[in-house]
Structures are given as C-alpha cells and as structure tokens.
Amino acid sequence: MATQFEQIKAEEEALLCRSYSRYPLALVRGEGARVWDADGKEYIDLLAGIAVTALGHANEEIACVMEKQARTLLHVSNLFYQRAQLALAKQLLETAHFDKAFFCNSGAEANEAAIKLARRYMRKVKSREAFDIITLEGCFHGRTYGALAATGRANLQEGFQPFPEGFSQVPASNIGALEAAITSQTAAVLLEVVQGEGGIVPLPVTYVQQVEALCRTKGILFIVDEVQAGLCRTGKFWAFQHYGVQPDILTTAKALANGLPMGAMLTTDEVSQGFEAGSHATTFGGGELVAAVAARVIEIMRRDRLDERAAASGAYLKERLARLQEEVPNAIREVRGLGLMLGIELAVDAPAVWKELLARGVICNLSHNVTLRLLPPLTIEKTDLDRFVDILGDILKKTSVK
Ligand SMILES: *Cc1c(COP(=O)(O)O)cnc(C)c1O
Numbered sequence: 058m059a060t061q062f063e064q065i066k067a068e069e070e071a072l073l074c075r076s077y078s079r080y081p082l083a084l085v086r087g088e089g090a091r092v093w094d095a096d097g098k099e100y101i102d103l104l105a106g107i108a109v110t111a112l113g114h115a116n117e118e119i120a121c122v123m124e125k126q127a128r129t130l131l132h133v134s135n136l137f138y139q140r141a142q143l144a145l146a147k148q149l150l151e152t153a154h155f156d157k158a159f160f161c162n163s164g165a166e167a168n169e170a171a172i173k174l175a176r177r178y179m180r181k182v183k184s185r186e187a188f189d190i191i192t193l194e195g196c197f198h199g200r201t202y203g204a205l206a207a208t209g210r211a212n213l214q215e216g217f218q219p220f221p222e223g224f225s226q227v228p229a230s231n232i233g234a235l236e237a238a239i240t241s242q243t244a245a246v247l248l249e250v251v252q253g254e255g256g257i258v259p260l261p262v263t264y265v266q267q268v269e270a271l272c273r274t275k276g277i278l279f280i281v282d283e284v285q286a287g288l289c290r291t292g293k294f295w296a297f298q299h300y301g302v303q304p305d306i307l308t309t310a311k312a313l314a315n316g317l318p319m320g321a322m323l324t325t326d327e328v329s330q331g332f333e334a335g336s337h338a339t340t341f342g343g344g345e346l347v348a349a350v351a352a353r354v355i356e357i358m359r360r361d362r363l364d365e366r367a368a369a370s371g372a373y374l375k376e377r378l379a380r381l382q383e384e385v386p387n388a389i390r391e392v393r394g395l396g397l398m399l400g401i402e403l404a405v406d407a408p409a410v411w412k413e414l415l416a417r418g419v420i421c422n423l424s425h426n427v428t429l430r431l432l433p434p435l436t437i438e439k440t441d442l443d444r445f446v447d448i449l450g451d452i453l454k455k456t457s458v459k
Contacts, residue, residue: 061095080415087114090437092420101441103421108253108285108398108432111312112357119315119350126349133345135338141348148355152294154303155323159332160343164284164310165199167320168247170337171306172203174324175245175278176223178331187244187277193229197254198247198282207247230260232267239271245278245306246271250296253285253432256424257393257400262300269302278328280306284320285398288312289358289435292368292396299395314351319343321351363435364396370437371396377446381453388453390427397437401429401449405456413452419445 059067065083083095090113092102105111112119126141133139146158159170172190179187190207192198198207205213206220214220223242227234235246250265252258272279279302286296287309293299295307305328310320320342341347358364375392378401382389390402403410411423422430429449433441 065095080420082415089113089115090434090441098418100415100418100420101445103419103431103433103437103445105432105434106311106316107422108290108311110316111288111290111363111435112315112354113434113436116315118353118357122350122353123346126346130345132341134340135342139343139345139348141345141352142343145343145348145352145355148352148359149321149323152355152359153298153307153323154325155307156326157324157329159322159324159337160348161320161322161339162318162341162347163199163320164282164308165201165204165320166339166342167284167308167310167322168198168204168207168282169201170320170322171247171280171282171308172207172245173337174306174322174328174331175280176331177336178278178328179244181333182327182330183276185241187242188223189240189243190224191235191238191243191246192224192226193248193252193260194226195229195252195255195258196226196247196249196282197252199284229258230264232264232271235268236271239275239277243275243277245280247280247282249282249286250300251286251291251395251398253398253430254424256402256428257398257430259393259395265297265300265302269304272305278305280304280308282308284308284310285432286395288355289364289367290396290398290432291394292364292371294358294364296395313354314347315354317347317350319347319351358435361436367396367435370435370439370442371399373439374399374431374442374446377442381446381450384450385453388456394431397431397433397435399431400424401431402427403429403453405453410449410452410456414448417448417452419448 062083084092085095086093090102092100161167176188179185192207198204202221206224209226227238250260269279281297281304283296307323313319378392388405390404392401394400407427424430
C-alpha cells in the first residue's frame with residue numbers, strides 16, 4: 058500500500074510546475090523545533106523553513122495575533138494609512154541606526170527595492186549617472202530578474218537570458234578586486250556579511266570594514282542583504298553589527314513574520330530621499346496582517362533577547378561540534394558560522410550523511426553537496442542540539458572509517 062508520502066508525491070507531479078527538487082518527505086504539523094510528516098514520523102527541525110520560523114512552529118503568541126488581526130482587518134492596500142506598519146517600523150528602526158523602512162513580500166523584493174533606491178538616489182539626489190551594482194562571488198540575492206542579475210550564478214541564470222544590465226561581480230574577501238571594479242558608474246556595493254546559500258561563509262571583519270571605507274571614499278552606497286542572516290540569527294540583532302559598520306541600506310525577510318511572506322528594506326533619511334510618492338510600490342507589502350505579525354515577532358525577539366540566546370546556543374553547538382571533530386578529524390573539515398547560522402563542511406560523503414540524518418529524524422540543509430547547513434529555530438532547546446550531535450557523531454563514526 059502506498060504511504061501518505063507516496064500519494065502526495067504522485068499528486069504533486071500531476072499538478073505543480075516542476076521547479077523544486079524536494080526532500081523526500083511531506084510535513085503536516087510542527088511544534089517548536091519539531092515537525093511531523095504525513096506518515097506520523099517526528100523530526101528535529103534544524104532548518105526552520107529556511108531560517109524562517111525563528112520563533113518555532115505553531116507559536117501561540119503569533120497564532121493569537123493572526124487570529125485577532127484576521128477578524129479585525131486583513132488588508133486594505135497601500136492607498137491608505139495603516140497603524141500596523143508604523144508599529145513594525147518603530148520596532149525595527151530601534152534595532153539599528155536606520156531612519157526609514159519600506160515593506161514588501163519577500164527577500165528578492167527587498168533587494169529589488171534596494172537596487173531601485175540606490176539607482177534613483179544616485180540620479181535624483183546626487184545627480185550622478187551611476188547605476189552599477191557590484192556584488193560578490195558566492196552571493197545569493199534572490200530569483201527575480203534584478204536580484205538574479207545581482208546573484209550572477211550561471212547555473213541559476215541558464216535559459217533565462219537576457220538579464221538587466223548594470224551588475225558586476227568580484228571575488229569575495231579581495232579588496233583590491235573591488236577597488237579595481239569601481240567606476241564613475243558604480244552606484245553601490247551589495248553583499249551578505251555571512252553568505253547563506255553560498256554555504257555559510259562569514260566574510261572577514263577587516264574586509265567588510267574596508268568595503269565600507271571604500272564606499273565612503275568613492276561616494277557610493279553600502280548595502281547589506283540580511284534576508285537570511287538578520288533578525289537575531291547570528292547572535293546579534295543584525296549580522297552587520299558584528300562588523301562595526303553602518304550600511305546605508307539593509308534588506309531583510311525570511312524570519313520577519315515567522316512564516317508569513319514579508320520583506321523589509323531599511324535605510325537612512327539621506328538615502329530614502331531617492332524615492333518619492335509613486336517611485337515604488339507593492340499591493341500586498343506591509344499589509345495589516347503581516348505587519349501586525351512581524352511587529353509581534355520583533356517585539357518577542359527583543360523581549361526574549363533571542364540574539365543572546367542564538368549566540369549562547371550557537372556557541373554551545375559549535376563547542377560540541379569541535380569536540381566531535383576531534384573524535385572524527387577525517388570526517389569534519391570545518392565548522393563555521395555565527396550564532397545559529399552554522400555550516401559543517403564534511404570530508405566524507407555528505408549527501409549520504411544528510412540522507413542518514415533525515416532517516417534518523419533530523420532535518421537540515423545540504424549546501425553544495427559538502428556542507429550541512431543549520432538554521433534552527435532560535436528558540437531550540439539544548440536537548441535537541443545534543444540529540445543532533447549524538448546522531449551525527451554516530452553516523453560519522455561509521456562513515457569515516459573507510
Ligand atoms: C533567501 C534569500 C533571498 C531571497 O529571498 P526570497 O524571499 O526567496 O525572495 C535573498 N537574499 C538572501 C541572502 C537569501 O538568503
């Protein structure tokens with residue numbers, strides 16, 4: 058008899074466009090850092106969507122806000138003034154040096170807004186014909202045309218040409234290469250201080266500081282994409298706060314509304330002048346429901362000091378992984394990352410390890426077929442982290458002896 062999973066899989070093949078390569082399980086329920094599949098099996102969720110459900114699955118406070126807001130006002134459009142957006146903006150702007158917010162529906166859209174703002178600021182405020190956006194190799198900024206042009210990965214772009222002009226890329230952590238690439242037409246440098254999809258790669262502190270200094274010297278904008286690394290994930294509210302820099306524009310999304318589609322761009326008073334009424338807009342962005350939920354998410358993150366919790370849990374997990382690495386030095390090449398944004402680069406058959414973890418009830422991501430990528434809920438308990446390390450250790454002790 059076909060399992061629930063097999064039935065769901067067969068139905069999907071008949072009904073949906075084939076654009077995802079999915080994990081072999083259908084999830085139906087979650088609670089905290091645990092999820093259950095259609096056949097009743099329980100998993101520790103070390104992925105949380107993809108760094109999305111930072112407060113855990115089925116969070117009761119979030120469920121309450123959603124229910125209340127759904128019964129009050131779900132959506133009215135950006136033709137009207139809306140209180141929920143203001144409550145959210147206040148919460149967000151208190152976390153850093155930014156003055157102004159723009160809300161949208163996803164990470165890619167937040168980056169589109171940032172790219173458009175940077176270009177229009179240069180033309181309208183600085184009266185400069187500067188539009189080039191420079192990004193770093195290994196980056197990921199999203200799948201829409203502008204964001205994908207910025208991402209610049211051949212395998213993701215294949216078949217979709219032509220792309221918008223005005224994007225170029227340089228190797229990461231090489232300040233000379235960046236300096237050489239900047240011209241009078243450059244509007245901004247856009248980077249992730251911790252590359253996420255790239256396999257959890259934190260950029261060196263000195264490099265990021267040099268990038269900021271170079272942007273200031275050249276009069277161009279410094280943009281950070283914190284769609285994945287932001288919102289307490291790395292152990293500070295924003296990942297750039299580990300680096301002692303002050304970006305002109307920040308984009309964020311994934312964890313912002315704990316699972317509802319939501320993105321934001323934060324910027325300074327100065328740079329916000331690049332937009333006027335009518336410059337940029339979205340139908341759904343910052344609607345009452347998502348804004349009310351996101352405002353509560355940020356309130357909870359600040360109230361419960363989830364930045365500190367992520368730092369402590371991340372340090373604990375890193376320490377346990379370091380001890381495991383000593384036990385199986387031939388299996389683990391490197392453990393890297395900040396807070397609860399960790400990558401375990403393996404020296405053994407990583408896809409096999411990933412598959413065995415799944416079979417034994419642990420969900421994580423496999424990046425570039427070599428790195429286990431961990432992005433658990435920030436509220437995950439120590440016992441779940443311990444269980445993961447025990448299971449991983451057990452698997453590696455078997456695989457490393459080849
Ligand atoms: C996921 C991601 C995006 C794209 O976000 P979507 O919501 O999928 O459009 C952009 N930048 C980074 C760093 C991401 O991790």
